[in-house]
Structure formats: structure tokens, C-alpha cells
Amino acid sequence: MRDALVAAAFQLFLERGYEQTTVDDIVKTAGVGRRSFFRYFPSKEDVVFPDHEQALAQMQAFLAASADADDPLVRVCEATRQVMRMYADNPTFSVQRYRLTREVNGLRTYELSVVWRYEKTLGDYLRTRFADRRDGTLRANVVAAAVVAAHNHVLRSWLRSGGKGDPLAEVDRALQFVRETWDPAGSGAETPADRADEDVVVVITRRNTPMWRVVREMESTLGEG
Amino acid sequence: MRDALVAAAFQLFLERGYEQTTVDDIVKTAGVGRRSFFRYFPSKEDVVFPDHEQALAQMQAFLAASADADDPLVRVCEATRQVMRMYADNPTFSVQRYRLTREVNGLRTYELSVVWRYEKTLGDYLRTRFADRRDGTLRANVVAAAVVAAHNHVLRSWLRSGGKGDPLAEVDRALQFVRETWDPAGSGAETPADRADEDVVVVITRRNTPMWRVVREMESTLGEG
Structure with a gap:
């Protein structure tokens, strides 16, 4: 019933436009009563975004199930990837909705x-995980x-292209x-702040610096010069 | 006239609530005609945010006046500071409006x-400045x-406190x-991503790595090995 209402709504939005379609039109096309519509959707706007409540609930559950040992940055990236998967699973619907939100100001807001x-x-999840950090709340936000x-960034460019390409690979890259x-350690590199804490030496040099000069610089940094 | 309309509107919003105040009530209190209201504000919502159009125009002009030699990150921070100054210049109004936006869902959106x-x-400004960078658009966004x-982050916490403290000092810190x-160079270091774009070689090694191994690693990175 819920799916039938969404399908009927989008059929009409595409045929005659969002503003020109009433809830009465939608229920008539879907062959159900007005009350059925409002059981699922508080307003006409909500039928345009039928999947976000569930996706938000899923994100909250996923983050709530995190262990203390989980890297919080990895967790929020995984949670965000699931949202992209929701779009990617339904490219036609996603692109139709995108075009609608471009045209109707109320849908964009x-x-x-x-x-x-x-x-x-x-942010709520990161705030609890960064609670013991200096600037933890700021960092979380x-x-x-x-x-x-x-x-x-990835979603918009995928939708603008009409749903071409692999948005999951793109979002992974982004x-x-x-x-x-924020966590270069996880990707094989490190931030200056991370390095300062560890017993590691970093040398940054222009490519055309002679090797002897690099070695001298390293030796003096290592205290061997 | 514009200021009188804003003052009348906020007086009524505080007395009887936003939803219960009509545009007719506002013009009557301000002692002007209905048409005068709509000359300045397209809708009742707009009278709640009378200063943002000008602030946006000011931000656009400020960024458009940037020189190529300006650090883009410094520029966007300065532009953003000006928005905070707008709030800080009018603490009472800012706090009143904040309370209103907490109560009225339409104002929040x-x-x-x-x-x-x-x-x-x-983002538009940063995209032009980062145009020649790998991942320039993503980075800009x-x-x-x-x-x-x-x-x-700073604005919300200042407004929540009722406008106490120095939000300009706080926003500078944030x-x-x-x-x-992104610009640790300004603070004496560089990010791995920055370095990758430049003709610079970075070697990260544990302190106890023998020097010959470091040199070999560097030579192979430099293509001299």
C-alpha cells in the first residue's frame, strides 16, 4: 500500500507536476482512501522522501551498536555509505526525485x-566519542x-549525471x-600532530635537494650529526 | 520603515507568538500599509531574517574582491567572521530570533x-581557487x-547562552x-595531501631505522635508485 502510494504520487508528479497534484489525485490513482495516505505520510512533501525515516533510524541503530574499540571516523563513514547505498539501489527513483527537488522550492528546503x-x-555520535578530547564538540560538528x-558532493554529481557510474566507489573515494x-594514520600516512607524539622522524624536502643535504638534515634531526 | 516593520513584527511575535501574528497585525502596529510590508519582505518568514540578504551580498562582494595571492582558506574564514559580527552587533535581536526559530518549525527550515x-x-569561491587541484571540487565543498x-558551532552555543561572552573571539578559535x-603550513607544518600535489618528497621513518635504509628509500622515491 505504501509503495503503491509512492508509485502513484511519482507517476502524477511526472505527468502534471508536483504543485498541480493533490493528495486526492494520488489516492484516486492508487485506488485507496484519503485516510490510508495520511496513515503513511503526514503531508504531500513526505511522500517524496519515503525512505529517509527508515534510513535515519538505521543510521542511529548502526552507530548505537558501535563498540568503544571502533574507530569513530570509520564508523561515521560506514554509516554514510549506507545512505548512498539507499540512493544507488534505486537509481531511477533517485534521479526522478532529484529533478523534482530542483523544480519545487519547498521540496529543496x-x-x-x-x-x-x-x-x-x-555529530551526536562523534560528540560522545570525542568527549574527552580538547575541542571535542567542535571537532565532532x-x-x-x-x-x-x-x-x-558525490550524490549530487551522480544524480546530475542521471545516475551514471558507480556512486558507491565514488563515495568511498570522497x-x-x-x-x-583527520585520521591519516588509518591510510598509511600521518598528521604532523600524530607524528609529534610518536618516535618517528619526518623529512620534507624539495625533489631537487641534493641527497647529501637530505642526509645531513636527517642526521641532525636524529641527533646523529 | 524597514526597521519599524521588523521591530513591530518582533514585538508581536514575542507578545502573542509567531503563528498567531498576521502581516495585517504587523503593518497595523508599525502604522504603515500592507503594500509597504511586501515591498521589503516577500513573506512573514522573511521579516524574521531581515539581515541575511545583505550579509550574503556582502560575503559575495568580499570574496569576489579577493586577489589571487590571498590564501583562500584565510579569505573564507574572514568572510565567515563577518557573519558572526552581524549576530554579535545585535545580541538581543539575535537571541530573540534564535528562540523563535527553536519554536517554529517553518523558521528552522x-x-x-x-x-x-x-x-x-x-564553496563557489573555493571551487574556483582549488580548480587546478586534484579533488579540487570535493575539497572546496x-x-x-x-x-x-x-x-x-560557536553561534549556537552563544545564542543558547543568551548572548553571553565574546562570540568573535570564539569563532576565531573555531x-x-x-x-x-587543512593549512597547517600557516602553523608550521603541511598535510600529506598538500605534499602529494607538490614537487616535494616526504620520508616518514621510525627513529631507529638505519640511515642506509632511509637513503635507499629516498633514492627509490626520487627515482635515483
Whole structure:
């Protein structure tokens, strides 16, 4: 019934436009009563985003099930990947909805509020995980925003292309960029701050520096010069 | 006249609530005609955010006036600081509006769309500045989101406190956190991603690695081995 209402709604939105379609039109096309519609969707706007409530609940459950040993950055990236999978599983529907949200101003702001709820969910989780860090709350909010921005960067470009290519591979690459920004240790490199804490030596040099000069620099850093 | 309309509107919003106040009530209290209201504000929602259009235009002008030699990260932080200054210049109004947006769902989504326009303005500027970088668009979007998140982190906590403390000092600290994330050069170091783009060689090694092994590693990286 729920799926039939969504299908009927999108059929009409595409045929005559979102604004020109009423809830009465939708229930008539779906062959159900008005009350059935409102049992599933509080408003006409909600039928455009039938999957986000479940995806948000899934994200919250996934993050709540995290162990203390889990890398929080890896966790939020995995949680965000699941949202992309929801879009990727239904390319036709995703692209149709995208075109609709471009045309109808009210749907775009609705979408912004959905995006904000994902960001808040990720931020809430990161805040508890970063609670003992200096600037933990700030860091949690900034990282959550960065993760969402990376996801939306890939999502928008995939939707704009009409659903071509592999958005999951792309989002992995974009999330990797975010992970490397804050957790380069996980990707084989390290941040200056990380390195300062460990017994590791870093040499940064221009490519055309003569080797003897590099060695001298390293020896003096190592205290062997 | 514009200021009188804003003052009348907020007086009524506080007295009887946002939903219970009509545009007719506002113009009557301000002692002007209905048409005057709509000359300044397309809708009742817009009178709640009378300053953002000007602030957005100011941000666009500020960024458009950037020189190529300007550090783009410094520029977007300065542009964002100006938005905080707008709030800080009017603490009473800012706090009143904040309480209103907490209560009225429609105003919260309106606010999200304003925030999105700031983020897009910063992102547009960064995209042109990062155009020649690998992952330039992704980087621009992620950095813009991080800058906005840092700003909003400070703004929300200042508004929640009822406008206590120095939000400009706080936002400087939060923006510094973002700058250090992507531009540690400004603080004396570099990120792995920065280094990868430049003609620079980085060697990271444990302190107890023998020097011959370090030299061999460097030679092979340099293509001299």
C-alpha cells in the first residue's frame, strides 16, 4: 500500500507536476482512501522522501551498536555509505526525485532538513566519542559536516549525471579524503600532530635537494650529526 | 520603515507568538500599509531574517574582491567572521530570533536554507581557487561545510547562552581549528595531501631505522635508485 502510494504520487508528479497534484489525485490513482495516505505520510512533501525515516533510524541503530574499540571516523563513514547505498539501489527513483527537488522550492528546503538530521545524527555520535578530547564538540560538528559534504558532493554529481557510474566507489573515494584529513594514520600516512607524539622522524624536502643535504638534515634531526 | 516593520513584527511575535501574528497585525502596529510590508519582505518568514540578504551580498562582494595571492582558506574564514559580527552587533535581536526559530518549525527550515546559501557562496569561491587541484571540487565543498559548521558551532552555543561572552573571539578559535586542519603550513607544518600535489618528497621513518635504509628509500622515491 505504501509503495503503491509512492508509485502513484511519482507517476502524477511526472505527468502534471508536483504543485498541480493533490493528495486526492494520488489516492484516486492508487485506488485507496484519503485516510490510508495520511496513515503513511503526514503531508504531500513526505511522500517524496519515503525512505529517509527508515534510513535515519538505521543510521542511529548502526552507530548505537558501535563498540568503544571502533574507530569513530570509520564508523561515521560506514554509516554514510549506507545512505548512498539507499540512493544507488534505486537509481531511477533517485534521479526522478532529484529533478523534482530542483523544480519545487519547498521540496529543496525539506531536503535540507533531512540532510541536517543525518548530520546531527553523525555529530551526536562523534560528540560522545570525542568527549574527552580538547575541542571535542567542535571537532565532532566539523567532522560530521565534512562527511555529509563529501557524501552530498558525490550524490549530487551522480544524480546530475542521471545516475551514471558507480556512486558507491565514488563515495568511498570522497570519504577516504575526509578520513585522510583527520585520521591519516588509518591510510598509511600521518598528521604532523600524530607524528609529534610518536618516535618517528619526518623529512620534507624539495625533489631537487641534493641527497647529501637530505642526509645531513636527517642526521641532525636524529641527533646523529 | 524597514526597521519599524521588523521591530513591530518582533514585538508581536514575542507578545502573542509567531503563528498567531498576521502581516495585517504587523503593518497595523508599525502604522504603515500592507503594500509597504511586501515591498521589503516577500513573506512573514522573511521579516524574521531581515539581515541575511545583505550579509550574503556582502560575503559575495568580499570574496569576489579577493586577489589571487590571498590564501583562500584565510579569505573564507574572514568572510565567515563577518557573519558572526552581524549576530554579535545585535545580541538581543539575535537571541530573540534564535528562540523563535527553536519554536517554529517553518523558521528552522528557512534558517537551514539561509545557512546553505552561505555554504554555497563559500564553496563557489573555493571551487574556483582549488580548480587546478586534484579533488579540487570535493575539497572546496568539504572545506566550505567545515567552515560553516565551525561558525554555527560557536553561534549556537552563544545564542543558547543568551548572548553571553565574546562570540568573535570564539569563532576565531573555531576557524583556527579548521585552518589548521587543512593549512597547517600557516602553523608550521603541511598535510600529506598538500605534499602529494607538490614537487616535494616526504620520508616518514621510525627513529631507529638505519640511515642506509632511509637513503635507499629516498633514492627509490626520487627515482635515483
